[in-house]
Amino acid sequence: MGAYMRASAVFGSAKRIGGILLPGILLLVAWEVAGRYVLDTEILGEPSNILATLVKQAGGTKIWYHLWVTASEVLIGYFIGVATGFAIGYAVGVSETFGRIVEPYVLLINAIPKVAVAPLFIVFFGIGLASKVAIIVSMVFFLMFYAVYVGLRTIDAEFLYQARIMGISRTGEIFKIVLPAILPNILVGLKTSAASAIIGAIIGEIVASRAGLGFYILEASGSFNVDAIWVGVIFLMLLLFVMTSIIGVLEWRFLRWLPRKHLG
Amino acid sequence: MSEGTCIQSQTVPISVRHVSKAFRGAAIGTEVVALDDVSLDIAPHSFVSFLGPSGCGKTTLLRIIAGIEKPSAGEIICKGQRLASTNTSVAYVPQGKGLFPWLTLRQNVEFPLKLRRFPAAVVAEKVRSWIDKVGLSGFEDLYPWQLSGGMEKRGALARALVADLGIVLMDEPFGPLDAQTRLILQNDLLRLWAEQRSVIVFVTHDLVEAVALSDVIIVMSRRPGRIKTIIEVPIPRPRDVFEIFKAPGFAEVYDQVRETMHDELISAV
Numbered sequence: 142m143g144a145y146m147r148a149s150a151v152f153g154s155a156k157r158i159g160g161i162l163l164p165g166i167l168l169l170v171a172w173e174v175a176g177r178y179v180l181d182t183e184i185l186g187e188p189s190n191i192l193a194t195l196v197k198q199a200g201g202t203k204i205w206y207h208l209w210v211t212a213s214e215v216l217i218g219y220f221i222g223v224a225t226g227f228a229i230g231y232a233v234g235v236s237e238t239f240g241r242i243v244e245p246y247v248l249l250i251n252a253i254p255k256v257a258v259a260p261l262f263i264v265f266f267g268i269g270l271a272s273k274v275a276i277i278v279s280m281v282f283f284l285m286f287y288a289v290y291v292g293l294r295t296i297d298a299e300f301l302y303q304a305r306i307m308g309i310s311r312t313g314e315i316f317k318i319v320l321p322a323i324l325p326n327i328l329v330g331l332k333t334s335a336a337s338a339i340i341g342a343i344i345g346e347i348v349a350s351r352a353g354l355g356f357y358i359l360e361a362s363g364s365f366n367v368d369a370i371w372v373g374v375i376f377l378m379l380l381l382f383v384m385t386s387i388i389g390v391l392e393w394r395f396l397r398w399l400p401r402k403h404l405g
Numbered sequence: 406m407s408e409g410t411c412i413q414s415q416t417v418p419i420s421v422r423h424v425s426k427a428f429r430g431a432a433i434g435t436e437v438v439a440l441d442d443v444s445l446d447i448a449p450h451s452f453v454s455f456l457g458p459s460g461c462g463k464t465t466l467l468r469i470i471a472g473i474e475k476p477s478a479g480e481i482i483c484k485g486q487r488l489a490s491t492n493t494s495v496a497y498v499p500q501g502k503g504l505f506p507w508l509t510l511r512q513n514v515e516f517p518l519k520l521r522r523f524p525a526a527v528v529a530e531k532v533r534s535w536i537d538k539v540g541l542s543g544f545e546d547l548y549p550w551q552l553s554g555g556m557e558k559r560g561a562l563a564r565a566l567v568a569d570l571g572i573v574l575m576d577e578p579f580g581p582l583d584a585q586t587r588l589i590l591q592n593d594l595l596r597l598w599a600e601q602r603s604v605i606v607f608v609t610h611d612l613v614e615a616v617a618l619s620d621v622i623i624v625m626s627r628r629p630g631r632i633k634t635i636i637e638v639p640i641p642r643p644r645d646v647f648e649i650f651k652a653p654g655f656a657e658v659y660d661q662v663r664e665t666m667h668d669e670l671i672s673a674v
Contacts, residue, residue: 203574302473307517308493321507400550
């Protein structure tokens, strides 16, 4: 019985993972087949060639160096952006006066398209790491700001009242009520910020850089090496996958209390 | 605390003195008077209900006693002390969701004890025994969303009673439950109360519920909220909520309350 249950659990999760992978595999096969007959593989590339290039590149050091450059930009920018977005979002969400003054400015600055001003960042901060970090911060900050701000604005005040009647302290209020209540918002902020941080790094690298996956992709497209462009994209996806996986672990660990409901 | 205030706190656990409450109205410059000069004393060990149609200020009065709403005028004396901010010497069962959704049932019931720094062994024992008393043993590690509405309310009862503060304020606690579950929970509440004999202040708009549970019913009138009548319920205890219609004295009290509320109910529509 126990062995059967274990076996069926293993089989069940294998089936689930298979179910997730299947559409992707089918798409790749269709792409490959279509490449033989109808698609222009000069422009689109084809999975078998991309795989061959990927294996070759992964065996060398060049792509890993570019990944390292982009990853460090992303991580530094991500942490600064998330931390400042959280801090200002919290301050604005908690204090009504501070919120009334600061929130319109945040809204206004957020309306500036970051892609359009990316060249300015390069002028201000140079061609290296600093300008990329600045671009990433300018994108991540707002996502985290609004995640926390909205979380605080929609918190159920009844929870605070109940805890106060139970004699909670001021710091207890923050750590035992407010932060747990807005944790789902915080994790949404962390998740959306991860993708934005990578986009920000690539924007910066494409505008001006000497290294990084954006630089690698730009170089590949300059020499019309379609397979290498795809390899660069795959490494970007790898970076995003690692980041969202870590956040996924945090969700699994800290959001077990959320109702598991799906619409429909 | 001096001997004198202790004795006073024995005699009148809660005293409401000339409490009024006005809210800002929807239109600028207007006011809605929710409570108008309400005074009452609540006797030790008594089960008191505030009964009235919606908009009579009964919930507002309860929240003022809990210190989470400030009166526009008047004062609350609780256990001999004038209430200046949130009332931490009472337990409170709210109208809506009873438990913190991010804590398990066990963590929820532990919460007030841990805040009051009870030793770990005492916490564990009290929590175990109260979860058992409300019939939720075996569900300790579930989160509120995994419990039914009735189970969550039982958890909220356990959390309110576990610290044994002597006063429990309840704001239409059984409102959202189905009729069957309500009866069961009302019966459980009376059983638990018989053991502990805290003061219970219970807000409801359900006439039968008020009669079945209370020693004293405070009937309130609509805008401005005032005390209309105070009716004693002489039905002997222990009471069986399921058979309350057959209890001696039920019919008389029920009629008395119904008649007092009659004009209120008509003018309410």
